[in-house]
Amino acid sequence: MPVKWVLHWHPSAGFSVNTQIMNEISQCVESLNGVKDGRWRSVLTFYKPITRDQSTAAEFPRDFLGLSIPEQPSKYYFIIRGQRIVLEADLTIQSIMETLQSYKSRVSLNFEGIQYQLGDFQVRVGKVAPSHSETMRGIVMEVEYLPISSVDKSRQILDDFVDIWKETLSKKSLPGQFLHIEPNFGEYGLSDQYTSQHTAVQYATVMAQLIATVQSTQGVRN
Amino acid sequence: MECVVQGIIETQHVEALEILLQGLCGVNKERLRIHELCLRSSPNLGSVSSEVRLICDLEQPEPTWIIRHVGGAMRGAGAEQLSVLVRTMVESKASKNALRLFYALGYKLDHELLRVGFSFHFHRGAQITVTVSSVNKVPKLHAVDEAEPVTPGIQLVEVTAPAASDNYTEVVTAVSSFCEYLAPLLHLSKPGVSTGVVPTAAAAAASLMSDGGGTTV
Numbered sequence: 232m233p234v235k236w237v238l239h240w241h242p243s244a245g246f247s248v249n250t251q252i253m254n255e256i257s258q259c260v261e262s263l264n265g266v267k268d269g270r271w272r273s274v275l276t277f278y279k280p281i282t283r284d285q286s287t288a289a290e291f292p293r294d295f296l297g298l299s300i301p302e303q304p305s306k307y308y309f310i311i312r313g314q315r316i317v318l319e320a321d322l323t324i325q326s327i328m329e330t331l332q333s334y335k336s337r338v339s340l341n342f343e344g345i346q347y348q349l350g351d352f353q354v355r356v357g358k359v360a361p362s363h364s365e366t367m368r369g370i371v372m373e374v375e376y377l378p379i380s381s382v383d384k385s386r387q388i389l390d391d392f393v394d395i396w397k398e399t400l401s402k403k404s405l406p407g408q409f410l411h412i413e414p415n416f417g418e419y420g421l422s423d424q425y426t427s428q429h430t431a432v433q434y435a436t437v438m439a440q441l442i443a444t445v446q447s448t449q450g451v452r453n
Numbered sequence: 454m455e456c457v458v459q460g461i462i463e464t465q466h467v468e469a470l471e472i473l474l475q476g477l478c479g480v481n482k483e484r485l486r487i488h489e490l491c492l493r494s495s496p497n498l499g500s501v502s503s504e505v506r507l508i509c510d511l512e513q514p515e516p517t518w519i520i521r522h523v524g525g526a527m528r529g530a531g532a533e534q535l536s537v538l539v540r541t542m543v544e545s546k547a548s549k550n551a552l553r554l555f556y557a558l559g560y561k562l563d564h565e566l567l568r569v570g571f572s573f574h575f576h577r578g579a580q581i582t583v584t585v586s587s588v589n590k591v592p593k594l595h596a597v598d599e600a601e602p603v604t605p606g607i608q609l610v611e612v613t614a615p616a617a618s619d620n621y622t623e624v625v626t627a628v629s630s631f632c633e634y635l636a637p638l639l640h641l642s643k644p645g646v647s648t649g650v651v652p653t654a655a656a657a658a659a660s661l662m663s664d665g666g667g668t669t670v
Binding site for chain 2: 280281282283284287290291292295309311314316317318319320321322323324326327330331332333334420428
């Protein structure tokens with residue numbers, strides 16, 4: 232499976248994300264001769280424990296996430312980032328979780344946008360919004376280098392691509408930048424050969440960053 | 454959902470049952486060595502107490518874990534009259550971290566079992582699976598090599614078939630009529646309804662062993 236980097240938009244201090252920034256980013260991909268290749272959507276769900284006694288809620292993980300991704304339509308992923316656990320399961324795991332009545336969905340976020348082909352790279356740009364509203368909470372970008380499936384061997388070329396991308400984007404003078412934080416996949420028991428579980432771990436990492444960004448933005452406003 | 458019936462047979466008659474099943478199904482048996490972990494939710498977790506099973510067939514060349522949830526049986530006067538139990542059952546394949554994940558979510562290991570035996574998968578009015586296995590308890594954590602039989606000399610026979618809300622009556626009929634062929638050797642009934650071994654088993658087994666199970670039905 233080709234290696235993918237998941238990047239997130241980090242707004243400059245005092246700024247938030249909006250549709251205009253999203254449009255400028257999309258135009259930028261097109262200026263690099265990106266060819267539109269359809270739409271994509273991933274859905275990330277936060278789960279919270281159902282407890283009989285609220286005072287015991289702290290015993291259970293607060294960062295339990297579920298993820299569905301378009302490249303694996305029959306699979307579902309669970310991540311508990313605090314304990315470095317990722318699990319790949321079938322879609323039916325969602326109905327098992329519903330039947331168990333031990334965790335329930337708190338909120339779901341849609342990551343959706345347009346997919347582009349740029350030679351050997353596949354790029355996806357998407358907005359992050361709660362499933363029940365259109366309010367944009369963030370922007371993500373996936374960059375996939377199709378010929379290589381080794382995380383280590385693809386690092387240099389992906390790094391070079393992201394450098395060119397950032398340089399191109401800098402000409403737009405947008406209030407923020409894309410960041411890539413590579414999780415330590417080994418801590419999750421994942422090897423150098425890229426799998427969709429690596430993608431799930433990256434989404435959990437990006438999510439933590441987006442939450443931190445939203446919280447700091449609110450902190451500035453307050 | 455699934456349709457299920459269970460029965461027991463003395464180990465000495467298992468070979469005869471295997472011959473009979475081979476003749477009835479026309480397919481080869483598959484060996485199984487299933488490690489089953491039964492997990493239960495912590496007392497404070499969930500609106501109700503819940504149970505989930507992690508299952509791994511160690512006989513497969515690349516063993517994979519399955520998460521299985523067995524729900525409640527179908528209720529009502531109609532369900533009572535059926536000779537087969539119809540219950541919800543959902544399975545999902547899972548990567549190797551399934552146990553760690555459920556521990557992290559607040560589930561505890563209740564008990565673990567090792568089922569050793571064989572199964573037949575075939576189509577006869579429904580996709581039927583017959584499993585014949587010795588159920589072993591695992592005395593120490595994950596020590597499957599030290600497993601000991603729960604009921605020495607007795608094996609569990611389980612007949613299951615996947616079903617849906619719009620076809621379960623046909624599946625129940627298919628399972629019931631298949632069970633009739635096994636009647637001389639064992640009696641199959643809804644799980645939890647113990648019927649013991651059948652008195653005709655020894656004679657039926659002797660007959661099957663002498664003609665090699667060549668009779669096709």
